[in-house]
Amino acid sequence: MTSALSRPQLVAWRTAIFAIFFATGLGFASWAARLPAVKVDLGINDFEVGVLLFVSGATSLIGLSLANLIVVRWGARRGMFFTILTFAAGVIIAGLGVQVAQSYAVTAVGLSLMGLGMSSTDVMMNVEAAAVEQAFGRTLMPLFHAFFSLGTVAGAGVGIAMAAGGVGVGLHLGAVGIAVIITGLLALRAVPVHDAVPTDEAAAPGRGERLRQSLVVWRDPRTYAIGIIMLGMAFAEGSANDWLTIAMVDGHAETEAVGAVALTVFSVAMTVFRILGGPLVDRIGRVWTLRVLSVAAAVGLVLFILAPSLPVAFVGVALWGAGASLGFPLGMSAAADDPTKAAASVSAAATIGYLAFLCGPPLLGWISHSIGILPTLWIIVGLIVMSGLASGAAKPIAGSKVGAGHAAH
Template sequence: GLDVAMNAQAALVEGAYGRPIMASFHGLWSVGGLLGAAVGGLLASWRFGVNPHLMGAGALAFVLMAVATRGLLPDTGRHTESGPTFALPPRVLLPMGAIAFAVLFCEGAVADWSAVYLRDTLQSTPGVAAAGYAGFALLMAGGRLTGDWLTVQLGAMQLVRGGGALVVLGIGLIVWASVPWLAIVGFGLIGAGVSCIFPLILSAAARTPGVVPGTAIAAMATAGYSGFLVGPPLIGLAAEATSLRLALLFLGIFGLLILLFGGTVGQQNHHVSTPEGVTTLTS
């Protein structure tokens, strides 16, 4: 699908640059989502019609994609071998697949349950309840936009493990909180923690020896988006059986899983190699 194709192209461009840039691509996706939400809210406040709004957004997206695709790099070397849209992770990628599942499980859970937790468990107003996901999304965008620099400074393995630690710390604040602002800080820490992990996973998977990059990226996307889909309903079932406060502890468990398997990301991202046949680009 489009998501796999975009990440495969991003991996190719990263190889051409010879340094980490995958997190910046995902950071711009986050910025686009925030800007889209802001523009949509502004147009709604002006009572702008839904149909012209969506038609305008679609036309703008078409023009931007038509311009952007002119600069795409051609597939070369291993990248000429196409991979499927859906793929189960090969055995060598299973630890990174587990991390991808854990990261997007946390993203999906925060997206669906942060406002509910703040409103129902901590008795916040609807406006304050929305701040939980806003803090998560803002710190995720900030983390991704600085993620490439952090990868160079700290290394991929330390960045992934540090992200897992932030998830554990964030969920600890959330379940311990008795006031909304402390839980909002916790959701923000989770956003910062998971921000760079999925881009690093994709970059590492695409450079795993013996695995076609397209297949590796499809496998990580399959594992990750499976977590995004099953996370919210599982949290809901656990909350029904116990409480939402206890159910959110699942996120802490997945933070520990990220810490456990974080070392599998380091070797592939230690050096970003230039794919065969692609000219190195300068920034």
């Protein structure tokens, strides 16, 4: 029972969820950083790389759907024990598939496990993060997501070092997978078992009831409104990750090195604002924070598209990154306001966000092939505006202890 936890236990719980966010970011980025080596070692082309990424994306959607049922049946702590192991096993198998077996099929199996384990862990760690927020009575979700971002930075950095040192993909990803397992198992020891989880078969809801609980949130208009917030900001974030460097090179005629610097500026701005976002939300509220940052993201992207000079383009990139930083975490926080259906709501909201991350890059690529990359980015401006207009849906529900801002107290 979380209300009976002592202050040290609450701090340990918070630290544990920080660690899980960091570990998932580390594992994800470690694989992404070695994609060039994967391509060479397996002797595959860009299309076949795309198929591998599609396999991971498809199983991610399955993991999102299963996460709520796992939480309802076993609770987030027990559920994450299996999903973190699944994710780490996928990382290890993918590495072995590339370097040891040199098998496209084995690598695909590893990626399918990675996608399944990561997405289901994503839902559960966000449910736990929302519970930590409520226990502390202040906004912490952006900081949790900042730890994921820090994990991706660490994973990318280690990946660069491993590639420069000639370390094989199998050895690298094997070590990362083991590190994820150790971190996850140690962290889960500090995660409490919540009273809502049934402890015996008689108390457990039947399969039909669990399915009904997982689907009822899709009939709630608030789910879709929160989904719009996350959709717009997921497109804003994902488009930068996948197309910013190309837009800088092809759209603004800069070098690849300048494109890499631009992506770094975007990532740093996003991470910094995720670290600082909690106090801002607690001051002005979740809704106004989303509105202000949607304006910042839209203005930043417009500046980048129309930039007459490189300094203006970098200012636009920084505003774009800062503005897009809190849409996804605050959407997750809003979806989890009601603890009785947090898992189902987070799962539904995350599904919408993941669809944007998965479908957005190829859709933008197809459109940019016809009209150019900079004109294509105007679509993202429209989606950011749509996200800002839907921000009212993030207003905390009655009984929630976070997200209202000081003006409401």
